Amino acid sequence: MADDEFTSDGTDIADPSSERLYQRAAELVHKASARGVTLGTAESCTGGLVSGAITAVPGSSAALRGGVVSYAIPVKHEVLGVSNQVLDAPGVGAVSSECAQQMCQGARRVLACDVAVSITGIAGPGGAEPGKPVGTVWFGVTDGTSTRSERHLFSGDRDTVRRKAVWTALGLLLQDVQDFQR
Numbered sequence: 001m002a003d004d005e006f007t008s009d010g011t012d013i014a015d016p017s018s019e020r021l022y023q024r025a026a027e028l029v030h031k032a033s034a035r036g037v038t039l040g041t042a043e044s045c046t047g048g049l050v051s052g053a054i055t056a057v058p059g060s061s062a063a064l065r066g067g068v069v070s071y072a073i074p075v076k077h078e079v080l081g082v083s084n085q086v087l088d089a090p091g092v093g094a095v096s097s098e099c100a101q102q103m104c105q106g107a108r109r110v111l112a113c114d115v116a117v118s119i120t121g122i123a124g125p126g127g128a129e130p131g132k133p134v135g136t137v138w139f140g141v142t143d144g145t146s147t148r149s150e151r152h153l154f155s156g157d158r159d160t161v162r163r164k165a166v167w168t169a170l171g172l173l174l175q176d177v178q179d180f181q182r
Helices: 018-034 049-055 075-078 084-089 097-111 159-178
Strands: 039-043 064-069 113-122 136-142 147-154
Touching: 018 049, 018 159, 039 049, 039 159, 049 064, 049 097, 049 113, 049 136, 049 159, 075 084, 097 113, 097 136, 097 147, 113 159, 136 159, 147 159
Parallel strands: 039 064, 039 113
Antiparallel strands: 113 136, 136 147
C-alpha cells in the first residue's frame, strides 16, 4: 500500500504535537469496550507504541488484554510461535506477510484476546534489505476466523515511520472491532 502521511482531515499524523493518535486510540477503546471485544498486540519495530497509545486512554483495561514486544527473532519464534521456516526462508524472514500473520495469530493465542494486530518492519535508518527498503512495514490482524496482512512503505525518519505504523495498526484494530462477530 502507498504511504499516506495525512489523515482524512489533512492532519499530519507524524507531527509530534498532533493529538490524532490519541483520538484514534480513544475511539478504538470506546468501540471495543462497547462491543465487549478484547484486543492484543504483537509489536516489533514499534516497540510497544501501539499498546502505549491504547493504554494512554482511561478505561483501556476493559479492552486491552496485553501486548508482546517481539523485537528479537527468538521472541517471535519462542513466544509468538513464528515458524523457523518463515524466519529463515530467503526473501521471507521477519519482515514479511507470513511473519506478520503468524505474529498476530500468536498474540491472539498467548493473550487470549478476540482481535490481535502485529507490526514488523524496518524503521531505519539502517536495516534495508533487497526488496525491503527502510520504511517497509508489514501488518497482520486476526479475529480468529480470518487473518490478513498488508504492507505499507512509509517515508520519513525512524520516529515518523514508527508513528505512521502506530496510526495504521490502530486503524486495522478499529476495522476488525467494527466487523467482529462472536
